Amino acid sequence: MWVLRCEKRVDVPRWLDLAIPLVAVAGALAFSGILLAFLGVSPLEAYAAMLRGALGDWYGVSETLVKAIPLALCGLGVTLAFRMKVWNIGAEGQFYLGCIATAAAVRYFPAENGMIMFFLMFGFAIFAGGFWGAVPGFLKARWNVNEIITTLMLNYVALHLADYFVYGPWRDPAALGFPMTAPFHEAARLSQYFDSRLHSGLFIALCAALLLRFIFKWTRWGFEIRVVGQNPRGAHYAGIPYLRNLVLVMFLSGALAGLAGMCEIAGLQGRLQHGFSSGYGYTAIIVAWLARLNSLAVLLVAFLMGVILVGGDTLQIVMGLPLASTQIIQGCILFFVLGGEFFRYYTISLHKKEAE
């Protein structure tokens, strides 16, 4: 009789770092393809349409980059927290807070100078998103309150808070009853390039990734975060302050998501409105995980997820499939990446069982 036996690898070959995510994404696409086939949609046609829509022309590529910006920023925030093994599931809420704060800056401090306005919005978004992250961080550090739940609950609170403003005090009387604020003035808009919607948020995302890379690789603090994540007790003995680091990590994590919010509404939508987010904060978790918490890889994966999102839009227009189908593909990718992790650390082999 043959039996499966799995053994732990002694060392992990480098090529697996690339092979596993690639095989996982391919497997996820194959599996979602089966689901699509059940719904009477040809998966090959659907994927071809997605690729054409996202990468077929400059417009598609620019839209993909536009979606990759908030994904990269939120993904970097999530990466930072996950490195410390703090489960910040609240990027979505922190993203919302960044949006609300940006709208507040524009509403109450409408500077005419583009530079001043930019830094005002920048500061507001960082502070608001950071605050939304630091609160669960503090609660966890001080009383060990489960951060998964608090960050998640704060997502819902943030969503309703945004609704409160756009339905209530900030609603534009000229919007014919639509729940949205007045459009931002020119100085509050990020510059857009190449005749597309691609905006300067791209540079913010790139800078953030490089900065994070630098922190992780070259600074003492980056090392401390990793130590706290891998061995909180050891970190304690080594005299690494837990509370301060945790709150700071959660603040920065939230601030990055808040910046994503600022880019989204100052760069793209130009106003705060009901239901403006497409779940970037949740997708960011996949981005971070698929990038194996490597800040430069986050950029690449964010682009890949952008392809799926823009492709999903195309699917919606061309084939009438709802946006939810991209969520299914995302879920599948996460499943397969998770499953693939197993093969990084273990090998499976067939053995002949000896007669007893």
Next chain:
Amino acid sequence: MEILLPILAAAVRSGTPILYATLGEIITEKAGIMNLGLEGIMLMGALGGFWINHMGYSPWLGILFAFGVGALMGLVHAFLCVSLRTNQVVSGLALTMFGTGASSLLGRAFIGETIPGIRAWPVPGLSEIPWVGPIFFNHDPLVYMAYFLVGFLCWFLFRTRPGLHLRAVGESPQVVDASGISAIRLRYLYTILGAGIVGIGGAYMSVVYNKLWGDMMTAGRGWIAVALVIFAIWNPLRAAFGAYLFGGVEAMQLRIQAGGTGISAPLLLMLPYLFTIGVLLFISIRKGRGILLGAPAALGDPYYREERE
């Protein structure tokens, strides 16, 4: 006092789906597996139950089907977490993401349709009792089933041998394995069973409570259930108390909204979530002083027979 009665009765009804989800998660977590996919499982259960009833079959078959759908998703989670030993947090998130997307995609044909569902069935005799009757015994059979499930789980977990094994596998799978019972099999079993019960909670939303299907209709109740498990310190009886308390907050929020007090609706909608954070904070502060303990020691840790700690 007359005003209070309908609110309390509504609290029990709107607390029931959360209660099922909480009970399911307690079983799973007691076995040492954390399942954060509740929201997705509930949505799939809600859709499954609705679908069966919509096709003209009995709503009870729908509830059973929702259990099956939940169990299937539990199987996926168990395979990833027990056999492939993956990160349980992320696996649960994937389950939620998949469930949200799949239910929304498959359910778009049903939006706006209604079903007969399961009707209220006041318990003869018991529902006549003043106060207690209208609050607890003037509902649908699934509410009574939830009472029964709470009692059964209290007995099963703390008074029976299989219940002892279940608790042991969440505390120390090594010891269970060493005593000749397969820790892996137990973890599979209770992850699947727990997720099935969560599926029933979802079906309660669509088949009993609303009698229709709506995109994202669980609105975070799955996550609230995850928080309630901690609030309940993994005890089914406290879970019931917590779930009905939650139902009460929800019922109050609806009343205030309908009463037109001038408080903005979005602010009221925040209440259940803020309340969850408050409850969690309260419980954590007390736990910090060493009063409450009850978390399974091996919760969230993958187990591999041939590895040492």
